[in-house]
Amino acid sequence: MTTRPDPVQPADAEALTLARDLLQSARHAALAVIDPETGTPGISRIAFGLDPQGCPLTLVSALAAHRAALAAQPAAAVMVGEPGEKGDPLTHPRLMIRVMAEFVDRSAPDHAAIRDHWLTDHPKAKLYVDFADFSFVRLRPVSALLNGGFARAYRLSPEDLVPAPN
């Protein structure tokens, strides 16, 4: 019984560009997981980047609580697009993505390419990227919502988030 119009619109060209810009420029994100001990939501800040194919990616320590959560329950959600110092933070655009986490095995054939690509965007990570207790985790999009400010919400598909080939 829906009595209101759906406030979320399909993405237009401007929304697609904004969503891809947010993804490509983000170096950190907020991650929502389900805590395996309590079954309730957990939240944390993560390092964020893209793999060479444009799939969202993070690098996590074995000490982080969200690492255990993602290993136990790969369904998660991630938000990029930090408000600036000025203006109303709720009008600043942000992209919220439902994802499935996929750990990248260190012996996987594409691990070296992922590592090199990550270090291009996160040069300080060279201090710890090769430690045995750090792992890359792909955050493969299931669906996404772009909020460009009040009354400007757009639904996006996983394909919408992939950068156009050069």
Added chain:
Amino acid sequence: MTTRPDPVQPADAEALTLARDLLQSARHAALAVIDPETGTPGISRIAFGLDPQGCPLTLVSALAAHRAALAAQPAAAVMVGEPGEKGDPLTHPRLMIRVMAEFVDRSAPDHAAIRDHWLTDHPKAKLYVDFADFSFVRLRPVSALLNGGFARAYRLSPEDLVPAPN
């Protein structure tokens, strides 16, 4: 079978001060919920403040997806402490709080005090705070984790988060 030392320490005086400062200065936050349709995590940016007793509080629109999620499943998590423009965002302190959401009924005796207190910290909200489809929701802390940067994590209780009386 724990083979590592627990990386999380009990909070000391410095950690308590930092946690309370993050809470008091935050005007927005990231919120993790469980999506009632899929049972998987959802994430969004919310307006954030404290009620007159120092309890975390948000003001939500009925159009927001997280409003329906909180109504269906009040267990949630909130993160405050935005990284600045400079420096490594993962070394910027942030406070992650597991909460239970409690909607504040507009006819509740303390609604007027909550509304007035909110408008002091969020003056622009006077444009919509009295709209029928906006609700205050207390985010009552269950437990909290302060991350002050690499290897500086502290566990806090709900009592730790309440500001000291003047």
